[in-house]
Amino acid sequence: MIVAVLVDHSYGKTSIRLAKVVRTEPHHEYMEMAVDIRLGGDFAASYAIGDNSKVIATDSMKNTVYVLAKENSFGSIEELAMLLARHFVKTYGQVDRAAIEINQTLWQRLADRGRPHQHAFVEAGTDRRICTCDLANRKLRLTGGVTNLRFLKTAGSEFRGFVTDRYRTLKDASDRIFATSVEAIWEYESESADFNATFAAARSALIETLARHHSLSAQHTLLATGEAVLKNCPSLRSIRIAMPNLHRIAVDLQPFGLENNNEIFVPIDEPHGLIEGFIERE
Amino acid sequence: MIVAVLVDHSYGKTSIRLAKVVRTEPHHEYMEMAVDIRLGGDFAASYAIGDNSKVIATDSMKNTVYVLAKENSFGSIEELAMLLARHFVKTYGQVDRAAIEINQTLWQRLADRGRPHQHAFVEAGTDRRICTCDLANRKLRLTGGVTNLRFLKTAGSEFRGFVTDRYRTLKDASDRIFATSVEAIWEYESESADFNATFAAARSALIETLARHHSLSAQHTLLATGEAVLKNCPSLRSIRIAMPNLHRIAVDLQPFGLENNNEIFVPIDEPHGLIEGFIERE
Amino acid sequence: MIVAVLVDHSYGKTSIRLAKVVRTEPHHEYMEMAVDIRLGGDFAASYAIGDNSKVIATDSMKNTVYVLAKENSFGSIEELAMLLARHFVKTYGQVDRAAIEINQTLWQRLADRGRPHQHAFVEAGTDRRICTCDLANRKLRLTGGVTNLRFLKTAGSEFRGFVTDRYRTLKDASDRIFATSVEAIWEYESESADFNATFAAARSALIETLARHHSLSAQHTLLATGEAVLKNCPSLRSIRIAMPNLHRIAVDLQPFGLENNNEIFVPIDEPHGLIEGFIERE
């Protein structure tokens, strides 16, 4: 008596950490990342009867990352993600989908008496570079992006004229602090884009627009940043942006006989607004 | 010159924390949770030109949670999620979709000289109860679930006969430790299920099956647990399970002249396997 | 030209994770923990001139944990901590101090048709069992404890009559929610106490006192719990308790025309009160 049917399934390895050093002269290159691998395909027998004959062990996936990282040159996480996705689909007939995600820790080369240091780095900031490569039915979808890009400005941000009803207590604000931690995921038009140049250009466009745009709401700023990225990065087809509104709440100082002239705030993490948008090149 | 178009958008409030005490006799009821709200609808003007006239402030969403929690009786997070989703769609013409997620911290009533204590609790375990209510185009989809349910067994788990190739170094294991942290999300057939009874029955079925099932792989166990939940919970249509394989690696003691008879292990968090499956009632 | 002198130094390994299975009949025993090791002694040459000849590699410390865990029976983390501390001081002449800390994840045996299951467990709760063993100059100091023990009560807690001045805005509360996450560290009188029985008795005394004590402040409750532990655990010399006050803030519902009769609260993590006390047996 069967009551249930396995409709969909996938499996893989999460957070395979990898560092690669390329000891070129005069500068060592250092890349560090965590790789997630997920495979789909003809694995139902392992679920149904514990027949593992088609199962590639997730431990073997981990080994594959090390081996491919050793055997190949790659200058970006996007290239490694494509290498991995194609490897799994090509090598194993039972795999019909390979989805790779990579999260890169960004290390910034130090200066040494005014010139780039050969081999010393500090972690660059709070943000991480991310990418995904999803290869299914011979169709490859490739994204790049940035996450946890923390930005704040003390002027140039308003929020007024929103719905007034029983549930509203927030006042119109003509001059508020705007703070966020952006996650942006962009889709490449082709697999041969210049990924590093695109990352740099997209990140710059994000930050510049956040700084310069006179914000009437987080929504308003989100679209402006997405447009700026697409304008500055011709190799991108679309961009998805998640822009939390990380509130800085003005403290009521009246109980202490003081006026808070937009000076004293409490940063809070929760709750926070979350604004999302998906923007395509026309 | 427009280069970009806003294809999709939504916004809301994340992690609205709420506790409600119902001071009934002889026992106080205490519920504690974090609520996420996301709305879709006619908000494009706020993105395009900063026109906020249709925007319900995320601060107002937060207030709405407090007000609805006060004005309504609800015995489960599923009921509150439905109340909230319906409120937003019904109250605001510009809202055509409301998606609610709730994550409940589980507090376990203490005993007091053999009887239930009136008002004292300890946090029950590592797991949290979760639910979602997604109301779009008058169609309501309701799920319940559990996350971070941490289970381990020291016997009854094998992993053998998987693919042998260049990338394999893992040996067949006929007796390994099986450890996981289950996330299971089940979809209700109807909005009038007994949500608390279902949660209890599903959680029990999960744990019992994990304990009793002789596991030939994590995949094998995943399907067995999903079947058990559907079998024990007639009000459920389907279940989605994510079952990480949280490895306990046997230490090689040979360098120290010792044999490791399946005794000494290193628990690691990363990397870990991640097995997923979606199971429907037939 | 020396400008600086190394006044104090120590080194070691942090978070050596270990699991041990004892496959006794009818029940497997499973212990899981993270061990921190810190050594003091004659290591100044490694700091001053990079002479490592007396340095025990922290990697060797890790191996030592595995080897000693294999070669010895121990029924509690306190026993393992003493084994390790004595090993380092006895084995290496250059070590004059060994400080061990252990943090144990607590796994609770499941029931199997009303009887204890042989080999299946769930993680027991949010709290962890902890201990330290500090062996210096032949003097051994041994502590046990519990951390992250999360307790909440919806009645039996007041806070009134505190200082009124310019900085006070909090009202007297005659009936507030009391929530905490206790860390208690107790010092044993001797190295031959029954550590597991003491842990169970101390944890019970903590929870029972938190539940029964009519609290006039967190300070008031802290001393009561400390007294209860010392009263119930004759093998203890002293106890140090850190008791955060994890606020549940009553929501002001007046803007919505509602009265909050001590029903609707916002749990917050930050800021929180932190009350500490050190209590000795007289």
Added chain:
Amino acid sequence: MIVAVLVDHSYGKTSIRLAKVVRTEPHHEYMEMAVDIRLGGDFAASYAIGDNSKVIATDSMKNTVYVLAKENSFGSIEELAMLLARHFVKTYGQVDRAAIEINQTLWQRLADRGRPHQHAFVEAGTDRRICTCDLANRKLRLTGGVTNLRFLKTAGSEFRGFVTDRYRTLKDASDRIFATSVEAIWEYESESADFNATFAAARSALIETLARHHSLSAQHTLLATGEAVLKNCPSLRSIRIAMPNLHRIAVDLQPFGLENNNEIFVPIDEPHGLIEGFIERE
């Protein structure tokens, strides 16, 4: 029948978050931090009998931070910490000790067409600026510091010649990756040091020394960095450094017929070495 005595106690508020904007022309100044306050003094009655008449509510401590931040100019967290410590000791006769800790999130001003932006910032890096002010018995002890300063180098680091015995499996390394996350806490000679200049100079000395020092062990490098800070910062009396050794483990590629020429590594977080030293000006 008293069995226990309260030997020591303190209480306070943890993680009072604060942001202050100073809207000067042409540049807004923005400071953001979390403040911890702990008071000692004549509070035993609150523990013993729930007499709160001398208790300053931790909520009032929070308000005090807001008020003092509003009423005072301060250009560094050290100045605010001293203001707070002195306030509590001076204002309340029952307080004989005030210990303040501040953890500052560092925001870096953006450039705007080659010039400093008036009001836009990104979070500067992973590290935070920290300080403590401990005022007890009219004696003030003031420290500054930095935490989570993440540094890595791919050359210039050895670890050889350490103890060889049964527990050693690690080989001598003449060229390893050195990665760390430094916490350094320095003590000021006087309360009138230039705190911001000292922070900048100490942080630079740390990073430069980490980069340039040929490391024979983490211990060796720790002392060199401590000496460099004291040499470059005359206003400091001493420095305490905690330098974890965040291992990058070379992957064994021999099972795959490959040689790992110091190229492919696994970064791990646990376990990690932890090297500590306290260095004083002679």
